[in-house]
Amino acid sequence: MTDVVWLIPALPLAGFLVLLVAGRRLGEPGAGWLATAACGGSFLATLVVYAGLLGEEEHSRSSVTTLFEWMPVGDLQVDVGFLADPLSIAMALFITGVGTLIHLYSIGYMHGDADFPKFFVYLNLFVFSMLLLVLGSNLLVTFVGWEGVGLCSYLLISFWFTDEANASAGKKAFVTNRVGDWGFLLAIFLAFATLGTVDYGELAAGAGELAGVTATAIALLLFLGATGKSAQIPLYIWLPDAMAGPTPVSALIHAATMVTGGVFLMTRVNPILAAGYDWAPDVIAWVGVVTAFVAATIAVAQNDIKKVLAYSTISQLGYMFLAVGVGAYVAAVFHMITHAFFKALLFLGSGSVIHGMGGEQDMRRMGGLRKVMPVTAATFIVGWLAIAGVPPFSGFFSKDEILLYAWGSGGAQGRALWAIGLVTALLTAYYMSRQVFMVFFGEPRWDEPVAASAGAAAADGGEAGDGTAGEAGHAEVRPHESPWQMTVPLVVLAVLSAVGEVINLPFTDDLHFLERWLHPVVGANEAHIDVATGTKWALAVGAAVLALVGILVAAAVYLRRRVRAVEPSVLAHAWYYDEAITRFAGGPGTRFFEAVAWFDAHVVDGAVNGVAALVRTGGRRLRAVQSGFVRSYALGISAGVVVLLGYFIARLYV
Amino acid sequence: MVELVVFAVAAAACLVGALGVVFSENPVHAALSLVGTLFGIAVLFVAQEANFLAAVQVIVYAGAIVVLILFVLMLLGVDRVENLRVEPLVGQRAAAAVLSLGVLALVVGALASTGYEVTGPVGELDVTVADVNRLGESLFTDYLFAFEITSVLLVIAVVGAITLARRPRGEEIVDPGQAEREAQLARRMAEAEARAGGDGAGEGEGAEEAEGAEAGAAGEAAAEEVTR
Amino acid sequence: MMVALEVTPAWYLVLGALIFSIGAYGLMVRRNPLVMFMCVELMLNAVTLTFVTFSRMLRDTGGQSIVVFVLVVAAAEVVVGLAIIVALLRKRPHATADDVALLEG
Amino acid sequence: MAVFGSLSQPLPADPTPVETPSVDWAAAAPLLVLVGGALVLMLWSSFVRSRRATHLYTAFTCLVAVGAIGAVVPLWREVQDADRGPFSTFGGAVGVDGFSLFMTVVIAVAVALAALFIDDYLRREQLESVEPFVLVLLSAAGGVIMSQANDLIVLFLGLEILSIAVYVLAASHRRRVTSQEAGVKYFVLGAFSSAFFLYGIALVYGGTGTTNLIEILEYFSTTVVTDDGLVLAGLALMLVGLGFKVAAVPFHFWTPDVYQGSPTPMVTWMASGVKAAGFAGLIRVLVLAFDAYAVDWQPIVFALAVATLFVGAVLAVVQTDVKRMMAYSSINHAGFVLVGVQAATDQGVEAALFYLAAYTFLIAGTFGVITLVGRRGDGHHRLDDYRGLARTQPGLALVLTLFLLAQAGVPLTSGFFAKFYVIVAAVDAGSTVLAVVAMLSSVISAYLYLRITVSLYMSDPTEEGAPRLRVPVAAGIALALCVAVTLVAGVWPGSIAETARDAVPVLAAVG
Structure with a gap:
């Protein structure tokens, strides 16, 4: 049954082609339904292949279906083929599954948009490219998918292209990713030059023969590609800007699927990573954990509902790279899957809020929304608990697994990685709670002018000029619940976020379904940690407590009055503590977070713009040479003649 | 001895002609100097037993090509004297001198590296x-x-x-900004001529300055024409 | 005395290089397009002289044949070059090489 | 030695008949078709009175191009046949090998594309005449001569045939003074650089005693050259001439000015056919004949490639005129092809061939679109003129976007594989640094292509009153062809790549 693997990408491709030709004719909901059906069909095909793989022996759960001979390179041949193995199918399952839900959601979300069919054209093309990325049997097919998703991301970010901000965000995403792609391509060339193949199977087999330095170079170049696609330091700056696109896009591309491409790639090439020097994985782990921490601190100081989620995505991806770096591939994939559930949920939920608020994205203008949007609020809260790491929601287990491996990787480094990861978890709980409280709890603020709302959210520092709500006194907002096409996916994703951990429960080995499933792919290079059961429990409980602390702190800051009213006996004694926390979180803490956010917005962005400016300045200087005078040009040619002649004459004597 | 004299005379003709082309302010004189070089080279052809080529050189080059050039010069009336003291492009002369000397030195260096001898197999000529x-x-x-x-x-x-x-059909097409650029170029030329005029203090300066002013006026007139 | 002054092929070759360089210099300093064009002719003639010299040194007729082709090329270049220059000068009488610099950057 | 000695020699009383070399007319068939086609076209046009005959001229030119390709087919079979193989004819002056035939086809395709774009242009600009077609055909003949030249002097003549026709084409828009300016600049600098090229040939002639590439190769393989000053200096000067033709930095100065000033469909031909022919000459000289000197020329080609890649990419970014942008972008592409040449291996040549084939369609298509957007007067080439094109002409905007993405090297377009093959060849030949530089430059130039795309899609048209564009039939056909090849070669590059692999250049002795 695994030979129908070609069907998985073929269905979205077919959907894309049909919509491209007849999208306009199908019109408003028709195009959306067709796209959804294509994606759903692909999900079913994935299930079939999954069942086929389950039927095989564990060691033979890998089959390559070659479609056609693609191109000759030198004396070799690269094929277009699909690799159906546990890793790729696990990826394909959640891509098509979550993808289908997001397609469905988009039908509601994009209602009334003039370019409704075009949106689904792009969505289907994206799903096709993403499947190409994960199912490709060699680096080149993956690269084609990799570029394809980048292109779709670019097209979708600038979907509402009349807006200059969207246009420039799309440009930024494209160019930043090109830097990453550059690393990816170099890695391909290097692999080709040294191993003579780009096929995953042959790469895995031949990785052992690689010199340490070559393997390290390939791995780190691929990692450079991964930092671009998965928005890690130093190439993360495009993702927050990419939030300018329609929200389903943010959910599908910039949270659930495309951005995990980098993690997938590093997992896929784990034999090469293992063949490199020991410090190469450490680099990845540190980049991951630092990204996780920095992004979390930035997220604390954001007021745009989607920006918070964007930085949170960067932070969570950092966790995944931390896992890859410490050799916890299963944990990385596990977190990738649970993250896909809850982050898609959160994005779609925020989309629902934005939809209901008539396009408003500033959290300072929300509040108390749980009363008018009950389904959205309930599902969003599930997602919040999942990402905050509250047991027994899925995020707790997957994050805990990563932290456990970080701890177990040993030495002072392991402890440091763990500690930073833990602090990040605390911050995550804090900023997510902050978001939930600002949006769904408290007093409704959507009909207040901005100046008043600044007082309500004192911790925001009241920058009135920030965000989208710059103009005071805009049209009346009547928040309302979203249509069923939008709420159904929310509910489904909420359920998945709540119980997603069942695929890899830590309690007994029997429950490690994902680990056993992925064993043929990553087993050989998966880290084995030796941590006592007691320590495991202690770590888990510690993480859970910390998550609760984060939530409570946020509650103290953003819901102070309400908390006191509801549970006075608990907090009455903690008055001064609460006061202190509030002071810190509202004073120096806020300033710190805002400073980090400022640094991100000005220095990091500035560096990128600086490079662009450098190119432009260099160009202007060079332009002066192109003076238009034919005699100057003759001078240039003569200079070239002298250089060339001089060089060759010098060869005579050297 | 005869060969030496022939070479000396012909080479002198060549070099004087070549320098004449480069340094004659009047293009007609330059064309006539070119003829000198061409004749000199024809003589050197004869000195190297290439009699037929010498004849062709004189007929085709001196007889046809130079005459054609002269014809165009006269026809278009572009035989206006070029003021060689003016160099609108700063540093152009010096750079040109350095680079052409560089080419000369390097080529001669290459020739000298083999002792001015050919390195290819010498053939048998009947x-x-x-x-x-x-x-x-x-x-x-x-x-x-x-x-x-x-x-x-x-x-x-x-x-x-x-x-x-x-002949073109229809009006000339002028792109946006083109007229400004043309005026700017004309101004640049006029400034350069004014600069050169200020530096020198020789006789006949007045005539040249007048010519320079005329050129500037012509340029501006052309620019105006374009703007219309 | 006489011995030192025997004409060797080197003299011809160096003379060729000299004329070539003078031509190159002229093209870079003259502004009249027609004179620039004459400078190209100087350069081509320098090359033909070199060819003929090499031809004699190699005792091979090939070099001389090449000169015939260079002559044809020069003739063709003259015709087309003059036509282009004439086309330009008809629009901008008295234009020098420095005046045709509308395209730049 | 007597000065006038030879005059005194008596003519032989009984001249023996000269034994002329055997001539394989079939080998010259593609060339004959092109030249013959041009002559017939010219003759025919003198009987046609109507100004509306341009369509017929276009069709005929395309027919000639197709005929030339048809004439290649039997030759290709012959060359690929193990028994026959590559051969030389015309006394060793013409080499018929896979390489020359491949380049002939590329050039013929470029002719057809250029003719299709010229068609409507002439009518639009009131320049109806047959000469542009004749000149493109003759110029193509020069290109074919260059790609099959086995003799430096033949190469030089091919270069001149190619160039002189193009000088005229550049200056042929008689109502635009910028067109004449482009012609003058191209001509003066072209003549200047070909003088250097010729001097280079002279020095090589002195150094090796011949101008025939086969004999040069033989000379290098049989003689231990200790004194190679002449050969090296000659090589340097020939590189100047060829570098000028392919617009390698620092011999590129003419390119932006000439591309901007020339009539746009003529630029189609300059950027595709002329550049391909220039590279054909470069590869024949460097990789074939001067293979023994690869260690000497590789570093300098390396330096040229780096400069070309960067100047092309960086200067393109700061332009505001789209024609100029594409001119610099074509310089950047030339840098990529140089990366392939620099490898000095069969794989490098193969990659360069693939690049040239793919690039011909890409750049012809791009300039084709630019021709149309230029509108009457051929003057609407500022970036602002492209604003909102997606609104008024979605199809044309999409096609242009495809070409731009392909030039940026996005996968699933031919541009990706073109760059891919070149870089693989460079890495395999040990020039990893060059590969890295090439890719860095493509990161920079990606910004450029994006900039144009953004103004296509993101902005509103500046002037509402601008006349509506229409895509003429001939140009539509050409664009469709370019799009098809770009996409097909992007998904399935094997077809071209395998042909390119069979198209290895060989210097075969006369036979």
């Missing part, structure tokens, strides 16, 4: 056969293909000349 016969044979054997394709070159010359000689 000295009893006249050079016209040898040339003819060479053209129709080794260089047959090259000989045939020169016809294409001549066809292109004819077709090209016809294409360019056609």
Whole structure:
């Protein structure tokens, strides 16, 4: 049954082609339904292949279906083929599954948009490219998918292209990713030059023969590609800007699927990573954990509902790279899957809020929304608990697994990685709670002018000029619940976020379904940690407590009055503590977070713009040479003649 | 001895002619100097037993090419004296001198590196056969293909000349910004001439300055014409 | 005395290089397009002189044949070059090489 | 030695008949078709009175191009046949090998594309005449001569045939003074650089005693050259001439000015056919004949490639005129092809061939679109003129976007594989640094292509009153062809790549 693997990408491709030709004719909901059906069909095909793989022996759960001979390179041949193995199918399952839900959601979300069919054209093309990325049997097919998703991301970010901000965000995403792609391509060339193949199977087999330095170079170049696609330091700056696109896009591309491409790639090439020097994985782990921490601190100081989620995505991806770096591939994939559930949920939920608020994205203008949007609020809260790491929601287990491996990787480094990861978890709980409280709890603020709302959210520092709500006194907002096409996916994703951990429960080995499933792919290079059961429990409980602390702190800051009213006996004694926390979180803490956010917005962005400016300045200087005078040009040619002649004459004597 | 004299005279003619081309302010004089070089080279051809080429050189070059150039000069009335003391492009002269000296030095260096000797295999030439016969044979054997394709070159010359000689139909097209650029260029030229005029204090300066002013006026007139 | 002054091929070759360089210099300093064009002719003639010299040194007729082709090329270049220059000068009488610099950057 | 000695020699009384070399007319068939086609076209046009005959001229030119490709087919079979193989004819002056045939096809395709774009242009600009077609055909003949030249002097003549026709084409828009300016600049600098090229040939002639590439190769393989000053200096000067033709930095100065000033469809031909022919000459000289000197020329080609890649990419970014942008972008592409040449291996040549083939369609298509957007007067080439094109002409905007993405090297377009093959060849030949530089430059130039795309899609048209564009039939056909090849070669590059692999250049002795 695994030979129908070609069907998985073929269905979205077919959907894309049909919509491209007849999208306009199908019109408003028709195009959306067709796209959804294509994606759903692909999900079913994935299930079939999954069942086929389950039927095989564990060691033979890998089959390559070659479609056609693609191109000759030198004396070799690269094929277009699909690799159906546990890793790729696990990826394909959640891509098509979550993808289908997001397609469905988009039908509601994009209602009334003039370019409704075009949106689904792009969505289907994206799903096709993403499947190409994960199912490709060699680096080149993956690269084609990799570029394809980048292109779709670019097209979708600038979907509402009349807006200059969207246009420039799309440009930024494209160019930043090109830097990453550059690393990816170099890695391909290097692999080709040294191993003579780009096929995953042959790469895995031949990785052992690689010199340490070559393997390290390939791995780190691929990692450079991964930092671009998965928005890690130093190439993360495009993702927050990419939030300018329609929200389903943010959910599908910039949270659930495309951005995990980098993690997938590093997992896929784990034999090469293992063949490199020991410090190469450490680099990845540190980049991951630092990204996780920095992004979390930035997220604390954001007021745009989607920006918070964007930085949170960067932070969570950092966790995944931390896992890859410490050799916890299963944990990385596990977190990738649970993250896909809850982050898609959160994005779609925020989309629902934005939809209901008539396009408003500033959290300072929300509040108390749980009363008018009950389904959205309930599902969003599930997602919040999942990402905050509250047991027994899925995020707790997957994050805990990563932290456990970080701890177990040993030495002072392991402890440091763990500690930073833990602090990040605390911050995550804090900023997510902050978001939930600002949006769904408290007093409704959507009909207040901005100046008043600044007082309500004192911790925001009241920058009135920030965000989208710059103009005071805009049209009346009547928040309302979203249509069923939008709420159904929310509910489904909420359920998945709540119980997603069942695929890899830590309690007994029997429950490690994902680990056993992925064993043929990553087993050989998966880290084995030796941590006592007691320590495991202690770590888990510690993480859970910390998550609760984060939530409570946020509650103290953003819901102070309400908390006191509801549970006075608990907090009455903690008055001064609460006061202190509030002071810190509202004073120096806020300033710190805002400073980090400022640094991100000005220095990091500035560096990128600086490079662009450098190119432009260099160009202007060079332009002066192109003076238009034919005699100057003759001078240039003569200079070239002298250089060339001089060089060759010098060869005579050297 | 005879050879030495012949070489000395011809080489002198060549060099004087070449320098004349470069340094004559009047383009007609330059063309006539070119003829000097061409004749000198023809003599040097004869000195090297290339009699037929010498004849062709005189007929084609001096007889046709230079005459054509002179014809165009006269026809268009572009025989206006070029003020060589003016150099609108700063540093152009010095850079040109350095670079052409560099080319000279490097080429001579390359020639000297082999002791001014050829390094290829020296052939056996049948000295009893006249050079016209040898040339003819060479053209129709080794260089047959090259000989045939020169016809294409001549066809292109004819077709090209016809294409360019056609009078345009319709108004001239002027792009935005083009008129400003033309005025700017004319101003630059006028400034350079004024600068050169200020530096020198020789006689006949007045005439040249007048000419320079005229050129500036002409440039501006052209610019105005364009703007219209 | 006489011995030192024997004319060797080197003299011809160096003379060729000299004329070539003078031509190159002229093209870079003259502004009249027609004079620039004459400078190209100087350069081509320098090359033909070199060819003929090498031809004699190598005792090979090939070099002389090449000169014939260079002559044809020069003739064709003259015709087309003059046509282009004439086309330009008809629009901008008295234009020098420095005046045709509308395209730049 | 007597000065006038030879005059006194008597003519032989009984001249023996000269034995002329054997001529394989079939080998010259593609060339003959092109030249013959041009002559017939010219003759025919003198009987046609109507100004509306341009369509017929276009059709005929395309027919000639197709005929030339048809004439290649039997030759290709012959060359690929193990028994026959590559051969030389015309006394060793013409080499018929896979390489020359491949380049002939590329050039013929470029002719057809250029003719299709010229068609409507002439009518639009009131320049109806037959000469542009004749000149493109003759110029193509020059290109074919260059790609099959086995003799430096043949190469030089091919270069001149190619160039002189193009000088005229550049200056042929008689109502635009910028067109004449482009012609003058191209001509003066072209003549200047070909003088250097010719001097280079002279020095090589002195150094090796021949101008025939086969004999040069033989000379290098049989003689231990200790004094190679002449050969090296000659090589340097020939590189100047060829570098000028392919617009390698620092011999590129003419390119932006000439591309901007020339009539746009003529630029189609300059950027595709002329550049391909220039590279054909470069590869024949460097990789074939001067293979023994690869260690000497590789570093300098390396330096040229780096400069070309960067100057092209960086200067393109700061332009505001789209024609100029594409001119610099074409310089950047030339840098990529140089990366392939620099490898000095069969794989490098193969990659360069693939690049040239793919690039011909890409750049012809791009300039084709630019021709149309230029509108009457051929003056609407500022970036602002492209604003909102997606609104008024979605199809044309999409096509242009595809070409731009392909030039940026996005996968699933031919541009990706073109760059891919070149870089693989460079890495395999040990020039990893060059590969890295090439890719860095493509990161920079990606910004450029994006900039144009953004103004296509993101902005509103500046002037509402601008006349509506229409895509003429001939240009539509050409664009469709370019799009098809770009996409097909992007998904399935094997077809071209395998042909390119069979198209290895060989210097075969006369046979």
